[in-house]
Amino acid sequence: MSKKSLNILFVASEVVPFAKTGGLADVAGALPKAIKELGHNIIVVMPRYYKIDKAKLTKLPEPLGVPMGIMGEFWAAVYTTTLPNTQTPIYFIDYEEYFGRSGLYEDEYGNSYEDNDNRFIFFSKASLQLCKMLNFTPDIVHSNDWHTAIIPLLIKTKFVHDFAFTKSVLTIHNLQHQGHFFKGAIDVMEVGWEYFNSHDLESHDGVNLLKGGISRADAVTTVSKKYAHEIQTQEFGFGLEHHIQAHAHKIYGILNGVDYDEWNPSVDNLIAKKYDRDDMSGKLVCKRDIQQHFGLEKKDNVPLIGFVGRFAEQKGIGMIAAIINSLLDMDVQVVMLGTGEKWAEGFFSEVSYHRSNFALHIGYSDALAHKIEAGSDMFLMPSLFEPCGLNQIYSLAYGTLPIVRATGGLDDTIHNYDEFHQTGDGFKFYESSNDALYHTLKWAIDVYYNNKDSFIDMQKRAMNEHFGWDDAARSYIDIYKKILGN
Numbered sequence: 371m372s373k374k375s376l377n378i379l380f381v382a383s384e385v386v387p388f389a390k391t392g393g394l395a396d397v398a399g400a401l402p403k404a405i406k407e408l409g410h411n412i413i414v415v416m417p418r419y420y421k422i423d424k425a426k427l428t429k430l431p432e433p434l435g436v437p438m439g440i441m442g443e444f445w446a447a448v449y450t451t452t453l454p455n456t457q458t459p460i461y462f463i464d465y466e467e468y469f470g471r472s473g474l475y476e477d478e479y480g481n482s483y484e485d486n487d488n489r490f491i492f493f494s495k496a497s498l499q500l501c502k503m504l505n506f507t508p509d510i511v512h513s514n515d516w517h518t519a520i521i522p523l524l525i526k527t528k529f530v531h532d533f534a535f536t537k538s539v540l541t542i543h544n545l546q547h548q549g550h551f552f553k554g555a556i557d558v559m560e561v562g563w564e565y566f567n568s569h570d571l572e573s574h575d576g577v578n579l580l581k582g583g584i585s586r587a588d589a590v591t592t593v594s595k596k597y598a599h600e601i602q603t604q605e606f607g608f609g610l611e612h613h614i615q616a617h618a619h620k621i622y623g624i625l626n627g628v629d630y631d632e633w634n635p636s637v638d639n640l641i642a643k644k645y646d647r648d649d650m651s652g653k654l655v656c657k658r659d660i661q662q663h664f665g666l667e668k669k670d671n672v673p674l675i676g677f678v679g680r681f682a683e684q685k686g687i688g689m690i691a692a693i694i695n696s697l698l699d700m701d702v703q704v705v706m707l708g709t710g711e712k713w714a715e716g717f718f719s720e721v722s723y724h725r726s727n728f729a730l731h732i733g734y735s736d737a738l739a740h741k742i743e744a745g746s747d748m749f750l751m752p753s754l755f756e757p758c759g760l761n762q763i764y765s766l767a768y769g770t771l772p773i774v775r776a777t778g779g780l781d782d783t784i785h786n787y788d789e790f791h792q793t794g795d796g797f798k799f800y801e802s803s804n805d806a807l808y809h810t811l812k813w814a815i816d817v818y819y820n821n822k823d824s825f826i827d828m829q830k831r832a833m834n835e836h837f838g839w840d841d842a843a844r845s846y847i848d849i850y851k852k853i854l855g856n
C-alpha cells in the first residue's frame with residue numbers, strides 16, 4: 371500500500387458528548403478528531419440511545435439491513451452529524467428495540483440487560499453494513515472494548531468478501547468487562563462454530579467476546595503502556611492473562627490524551643475564576659467557591675482533597691471508606707463526587723452527616739467535576755487498577771496534585787514527589803493497602819502545611835505537563851500503517 375491517507379472506521383458503544391459512562395467515551399470523542407486532523411478519512415459509529423435527540427441529527431434516506439443469523443434480518447435507521455466543531459462524521463445506528471432504553475448497558479437498578487450479546491453483535495454488524503451502504507471501504511476498523519470486539523473476527527468470516535483487505539485494531543479500555551455470554555450467540559454472530567475453541571471465543575462453556583477479539587485483531591492496544599504489561603499478569607488479567615501473553619507480540623500501549631479545550635483552567639467556563647500557572651490567584655477563588663457550594667468552613671489554608679469518579683471497587687473506594695475517618699481527624703477538607711455501589715453511597719452519606727469537614731455529591735455532574743478539579747489542592751485516586759485514568763491528568767492541568775496508587779496509567783502519568791531532588795508532580799503509593807493510602811495522604815498533607823514552597827513548585831510542574839491527543843493519534847497511525855504493511 372502506498373497511499374498516505376487511510377480510511378478508518380471507528381466503532382464505539384459510547385462517544386462524548388452524545389453518551390458517556392466512562393473514559394471510553396472521552397477517547398471516542400477525541401481520538402477520531404485528532405486522527406482526522408492528521409489528514410485521514412475517519413468515520414465514527416455508535417448506537418442511537420434513547421437520550422440522543424434525533425431532531426438534532428440528519429436521517430439517511432435508506433434503512434440498513436443487519437443479518438442476525440438464526441434471528442433473521444433486522445432493519446435499522448441511520449442518523450448522522452459531525453463531532454462538535456469538526457468535520458468528522460459520526461453515524462448513529464437507530465434500533466428502538468435494542469437502544470431505546472434509559473441505560474447504555476444496564477437498567478436503573480444496575481442489572482445488565484439480558485440481551486446485551488444480541489444488542490452489541492447487532493451494533494457491530496450494523497457498523498460493517500453501514501460501510502457497505504456508504505461505499506466506504508476501510509483500511510482499518512478500530513473497535514473498542516467487548517461491545518465491538520467481535521468485529522475483527524466478523525471481517526475475517528461472515529464479512530470477509532467486503533473487508534478482505536481491511537485490518538483491525540482492538541483497544542482495551544478496561545479488561546474487567548469482557549462480554550461473557552451463552553454460546554448460542556455464535557449462531558447470531560455467524561462466525562462459525564470452529565471459532566468456539568479455547569484459543570478464540572470459548573470461555574467456561576460460553577463465549578467471551580473480548581477474548582475472541584484479542585485472538586483475531588491484527589493489533590491490540592491498551593490505554594497506557596504499563597497496563598499493556600499488567601494485563602499479562604494474574605493480578606490484572608481477569609482470567610485472560612495467559613491468553614494475552616500468547617498474543618503479547620501484537621499488544622501496544624498508547625496513553626490517552628486530554629481535550630485541553632475542555633479541561634484547562636485558563637479557558638474553563640465552568641469554574642469560578644480562570645487561572646494559569648503564571649497567575650494562580652484564581653485557584654483560591656475556585657477553592658472558596660467549592661467551600662461555599664458544599665457548605666464547608668471557609669478557610670484558605672486548609673488542604674482540600676477532591677475525588678471524582680465511579681464508586682466502584684476498582685477506584686479504591688473500599689480503601690477510602692476504610693481510612694476516611696482517620697483522614698478527617700487531620701486538619702483537612704474532603705469533597706467527593708460520584709455514583710455507583712449502593713453501600714458506598716450509603717456509607718459516605720453517613721460520613722457527610724457526621725463530619726463537618728467532609729462533603730459529598732452523589733450523582734453525575736460535569737460542572738461539579740470541573741469545579742472540584744479547579745478548587746481542590748489535591749486529587750485522590752487510589753485505584754486498584756487503572757487502564758489509563760483521566761482525572762489524574764485533568765488534575766495536573768489544574769495544578770491539583772494527584773495522590774495515586776502506582777498502577778497502569780496512574781503510574782505512567784504521575785511522577786512521585788522527591789523531596790531531595792525537588793522533582794515530581796504528585797504523591798504515589800505502591801501497595802494496595804489502607805495503611806499505604808493513609809500514610810501517603812498524611813505525607814501529602816504534611817508537605818502542604820510544612821513545605822509550602824515545594825508544594826507550589828509541584829503545582830507549577832504539574833501544570834507544565836502536556837498529554838495531547840495529537841501524540842496519541844500519531845502513535846495509532848503508526849500501528850495502523852504497521853499492520854497494513856507500510
Ligand code: ADP
Nearest residue numbers: 392393679680708733734735736739759760761
Ligand atoms: P473510568 O473510565 O474508569 O470511569 P476515567 O478516569 O478514565 O475512569 O474516566 C472517568 C471520566 O468520567 C472522567 O472524565 C471523569 O471526570 C468522569 N466522571 C466520573 N464520575 C463522574 C461524576 N460523578 N460526575 C462527573 N464526571 C464524572
